[in-house]
Amino acid sequence: MVCYNCGCHLSEHNFCTACRVDVGMYKKIMALSNRFYNEGLEKAGIRDLTGAISSLKQSLKFNKNNIEARNLLGLVYYELGEVISALREWVISKNLMPEKNIADGYIKMIQSNQSKLDTINQTIKKYNQALNYCRQGNLDIAVIQLKKVLSLNSRFVRAHQLLALLYMEGNEWEKARRELNKCIKIDAKNTSTLRYLKEVEGMLTAEEGVRLQPRKKELVAKEAVTYQSGNELIIQPIGAKEPRGVPTLFNMGIGIVVGLAVAWFLVLPARLQSTQAAIDTQLRTISEQSDAKTATITGMEQQIQDLEEEKRSLQEKLNSYVGKDGTLQAMDKLLSAANTFLAQQGDVIAVSEFLDGINIQEMGASASPAFITLYQTLTQRVGPELATTYYDKGYSAYKQENYQEAVVYLEKAYQYDTANGDALFYLANSYRATNSIEQAKEAYVKVINEFPDTIKANKSQVYLAEINNGN
Amino acid sequence: MINFEEELKKFHPSLEIEDAEDAIHSQDLTDVADILINMLKIQEVMRHRAEPGNQERQGEEVTV
Numbered sequence: 001m002v003c004y005n006c007g008c009h010l011s012e013h014n015f016c017t018a019c020r021v022d023v024g025m026y027k028k029i030m031a032l033s034n035r036f037y038n039e040g041l042e043k044a045g046i047r048d049l050t051g052a053i054s055s056l057k058q059s060l061k062f063n064k065n066n067i068e069a070r071n072l073l074g075l076v077y078y079e080l081g082e083v084i085s086a087l088r089e090w091v092i093s094k095n096l097m098p099e100k101n102i103a104d105g106y107i108k109m110i111q112s113n114q115s116k117l118d119t120i121n122q123t124i125k126k127y128n129q130a131l132n133y134c135r136q137g138n139l140d141i142a143v144i145q146l147k148k149v150l151s152l153n154s155r156f157v158r159a160h161q162l163l164a165l166l167y168m169e170g171n172e173w174e175k176a177r178r179e180l181n182k183c184i185k186i187d188a189k190n191t192s193t194l195r196y197l198k199e200v201e202g203m204l205t206a207e208e209g210v211r212l213q214p215r216k217k218e219l220v221a222k223e224a225v226t227y228q229s230g231n232e233l234i235i236q237p238i239g240a241k242e243p244r245g246v247p248t249l250f251n252m253g254i255g256i257v258v259g260l261a262v263a264w265f266l267v268l269p270a271r272l273q274s275t276q277a278a279i280d281t282q283l284r285t286i287s288e289q290s291d292a293k294t295a296t297i298t299g300m301e302q303q304i305q306d307l308e309e310e311k312r313s314l315q316e317k318l319n320s321y322v323g324k325d326g327t328l329q330a331m332d333k334l335l336s337a338a339n340t341f342l343a344q345q346g347d348v349i350a351v352s353e354f355l356d357g358i359n360i361q362e363m364g365a366s367a368s369p370a371f372i373t374l375y376q377t378l379t380q381r382v383g384p385e386l387a388t389t390y391y392d393k394g395y396s397a398y399k400q401e402n403y404q405e406a407v408v409y410l411e412k413a414y415q416y417d418t419a420n421g422d423a424l425f426y427l428a429n430s431y432r433a434t435n436s437i438e439q440a441k442e443a444y445v446k447v448i449n450e451f452p453d454t455i456k457a458n459k460s461q462v463y464l465a466e467i468n469n470g471n
Numbered sequence: 472m473i474n475f476e477e478e479l480k481k482f483h484p485s486l487e488i489e490d491a492e493d494a495i496h497s498q499d500l501t502d503v504a505d506i507l508i509n510m511l512k513i514q515e516v517m518r519h520r521a522e523p524g525n526q527e528r529q530g531e532e533v534t535v
Contacts (some may be wrong), residue, residue: 004508022511084486088494120473121488128484133478162482171473192481199473295488 001030033063040069044076049187052076067097074106080187081235083110083120092296099214121154130162139166155188157183164196173203333357337378348382348389355379356412379416387417398426404431421451423462432463441467 001010004026006019036059043052056073074089087110091105110117130145145165148155160183167176174356177200183193196335318331337354344350360367360375367375387424395408414420428443444460444467451457486494 004504008508025511026504028508033504060502062503064500064504082485084488084491084494086484087491088498091491091495092498092500117488124485124487128487131482131484134482158482158485165473165475168473192478196473256512 001027021027029062031068033059033069035059037066037069037072038063038125040072040076043074047187049076049080050190059462063095067093067101067103071101071103071106074103078106079155081123081153081159083153084124119152121189123156124147126152127156127159127162130159134162134166139169142166154182155186157187157193159184161190161192161196164200168196171201171203173207176200177204180407197340284332301422330358330363331371334375334378338374341382343380348385350388351378352383352412352416356383383416386412387423389419390416391420391423392421394430394441395426401428401433406430407434407436418450420449421454421456424450427455428463431465437467 002008003010003016003019003021003023005021006016008016008018010023010027014027015021036055040052040059044054045047045134052072055078056069056076059069062071063069068087072091073151073165074086074093077083077089078086087107090106093103094101094107096163103157110120126145127147130149131141131144133142133145143166146159146166149471150163151157153159160179163292164176164179164183167173167179177197180193180200183190184197187193216239333354337351337358340347340354341351354373355378356377360372390409390413393415396401397406397409407427407430410423410430413423414427417423424443427446428440431440431443441464444464447460448457448464
């Protein structure tokens with residue numbers, strides 16, 4: 001025990017040896033608190049939970065810091081089914097002594113199980129509802145509700161008591177006794193339980209007395225022999241003989257046959273029906289599970305198919321970049337073009353064969369700055385000459401009405417010299433002639449936009465109108 | 472003889488989980504030990520004031 005003033009450990013003296021404060025009365029209060037705790041512990045030990053609650057509350061009135069008393073009070077509440085009251089005591093206990101406190105374990109035990117906590121809350125709500133029904137006079141509904149409460153929490157003494165009270169009100173004394181006996185098994189000395197039980201026992205004894213009286217009179221009327229043996233009254237009927245021999249066996253046989261018939265016609269079909277229902281339910285469940293799995297498998301198969309498709313397209317893309325020996329084709333072609341340009345000065349066609357194989361737009365970000373610079377340098381060096389050569393060839397093919405060939409050359413001519421409006425115009429005409437309508441339209445639009453106020457542009461407008469009109 | 476209506480009045484609604492927090496906060500935790508300690512402290516202050524030389528402070532309110 002420590003001094004309330006300075007916190008030093010107290011000795012056997014009635015004053016604090018450290019700060020000289022009088023602690024005689026304080027010690028007595030602490031002793032009283034402990035005494036009530038011991039009393040509460042003893043009462044809890046013999047299942048007098050109501051008595052234990054009273055003693056433990058007294059103990060805490062003297063010393064709120066009596067952690068053992070508070071934890072035990074919580075435990076007693078828990079045993080009575082009053083979980084929230086139990087939690088309240090344990091939470092206070094934990095706040096008063098945060099370290100090495102057994103209440104911590106109790107709180108965790110309840111809080112860790114969410115479903116249990118939900119059940120507890122549901123139980124309490126139903127109990128309160130049942131109490132409301134009682135107050136409104138809906139006793140039948142209250143009984144049903146309380147039965148539900150007790151199926152969820154069979155230790156809820158207050159619910160047992162209320163149910164017993166309702167049975168008593170409905171003169172169902174036997175049921176009331178059963179509920180009260182359950183209460184006594186949990187809390188042996190609850191005053192209300194004992195009072196109700198006394199009333200119930202009284203009523204049951206009176207009922208049995210009323211029931212036995214006419215039977216007694218009947219027996220006497222049958223000229224039974226009655227005699228007193230000590231304190232007991234012996235009543236022996238006259239002429240009552242037990243049947244023996246063949247009739248007994250016959251009766252037994254009939255009994256067995258009737259029993260078998262009942263089993264065959266009543267019990268067996270019911271059993272079969274219930275078994276069939278159980279099998280049906282099981283089958284339904286399995287079928288549902290199977291459907292769900294099938295759906296999952298289908299989804300996964302689709303996913304696999306998509307992934308394979310993606311993989312194939314990526315592989316193709318990669319193959320287009322990579323040459324036979326594993327090096328990048330574009331890089332290979334650019335180097336070959338550069339080599340050809342350096343080795344065979346003036347052979348622009350040979351250079352263009354390599355440059356044509358490179359699509360700089362498609363390469364996008366994958367092309368390095370050095371690659372792009374080299375490509376542009378080569379294009380600038382050979383471009384004008386190439387453009388002229390291709391234009392000459394293309395125009396010659398166009399004049400000879402060889403439009404397929406004209407398209408090939410004129411496309412390259414325009415590619416290397418985008419200022420060549422004639423190349424673009426003849427290309428558009430070649431497209432139109434080879435029935436590549438969409439490309440022809442695009443090319444005419446380009447001529448109109450890029451070379452306005454020229455004869456080509458005017459002609460392009462006319463041809464475009466013709467195409468759009470379906471001529 | 473037990474009176475149903477009277478007995479029913481003795482039953483009170485049980486605390487629900489939502490009310491647990493309020494129940495904990497509203498719990499009066501004052502115990503006899505607290506009251507005694509307060510009394511002893513007041514007694515100590517009174518004795519201190521009664522001593523010669525501390526007379527002028529007697530008018531002040533006792534706060535513990």
